[in-house]
Amino acid sequence: MPDRPGRRPAKSPVQIFAGLTVLGMTALAALGLSFTSGGAIALAQEETAGPAVSGVTGSQTPAAAPKPQEIRALWVVRTALTSEYSIEQVVEDAVANGFNTLIAQVSGRGDAYFKSETMPPAEELIWAPADFDPLSYLLQLAHARGLQVHAWLNDFFVYNLGGTPAWPQHVVNQHPDWITYNYQGVSTADPSLAVNRPGDLEGAYVDPGLPEVREWVVSRFVEVVKKYPVDGIHHDFVRYPGRNYGYNPRVREIFKEQYGVDPIDLRQRRTELREELGAAKVGQLDVAWEKFRRSNVTETVRMVHDAVKAIRPDIVISAAVFADINQAVSDKAQDWPTWLKEGLIDVAVPMAYNTNSPLVESQVRMAVARKGQGQIWAGLGAYKMLGDLPRLVDQTERVRRAGVTGIVYFDYGSMANMPGYIASLANQVGFLPVPVPAGTPEDSKSPGEGQAEPGASASPPDPGNSGN
Structure with a gap:
């Protein structure tokens, strides 16, 4: 699931330079190859030494270069x-x-x-300067360096x-309410x-049935x-916590008006209902209840699609989704194959977070088979393989072969x-460093400049979300 809270300790420029030098990244840049720029949460660790990373060495032979249009993305958590420094670090590491x-x-x-009128500022920004706008600053730096930015909500x-x-x-x-x-x-x-924390509940959810x-x-x-001139929007936690949820009192009334039965009675009075109704x-x-729950989530995705495409027809809409299709649809009411089929999203990102590489490949292949006119970007759980880099490399090659x-x-x-x-x-x-677009100096814009007007285009690539 893309959302794992935590905070990353900042690295100094000296550490960054040393790390890149040791790993031979300057040699990669010297190849002179370039790629077309195209279109996850952070498990930050405490400021202590981590486990040794198996396979981390600059001497290993790189894999064959990916296709220029391949999306090579990082989920960047809010922390x-x-x-400004942490945002600069993200952009530098990506480039x-x-x-x-x-x-x-x-x-x-x-x-x-x-800067929002629909939500309060994040509590983590309480000590930030009043004029600090993280998304604006990220867009300023990232676009100047040839990176796409998708807004993840x-x-x-x-x-x-x-x-x-x-x-x-x-x-x-x-x-x-x-x-x-x-x-x-x-x-x-x-x-x-x-x-007594339920195993399927992360926290408070608003009810899609309202x-x-x-x-x-x-x-x-x-x-x-x-x-903002974002290149895409990204759904996450676009689902119910699980099949045990969705019983907001007013939602129950809505369902009862349509079907004559309070849905909570299907759980609490099941024996009596079977005797009364058969x-x-x-x-x-x-x-009917499961279809009702799925339709509530799908209707939200449809409404977002219609609203944002009316403003920016070219914007890429993606969603982080459960890789197990049965679990997604039956348990979470997250019918993402239908979203792709109906064009409500451009891209599904199945969260294949598993150390079982054949299972990851199988789940991704099933997703590719259901993509319709959309695209599949494979979501790989690097956080599970911090001590086993060769496994993550293997999974990367497997999902490439699967057709993502x-x-x-x-x-x-x-x-x-x-x-x-x-x-x-x-x-x-x-992977190779992303070239800086010609004529786009890094300091060409100040924060807040270049924000899109309704109908403006950021020209994202062919698109082909969350926490899930």
């Missing part, structure tokens, strides 16, 4: 966007190691790492389990859930697209915390 796309988390907990997951947002205007505080409930009638914002929630989610994406009828209601048009690594923060890890990966899988 890497809290200062030096041949990545061409940053999927940056600009809304992780119902908050904003940009968590759709329905809005706050940590058991926590209380500091800002009164936060959605959890302002609209507690929007929060989804479990089948026992407990709000996912209830602090009691933090005591029309006002869907409209709020759309407004957040629209705000980003109107204000087993066949209860089975039909089960199917891009690869997204989860995640920048955990990889950057391992000295030499990113550079060695880039060397072994054939």
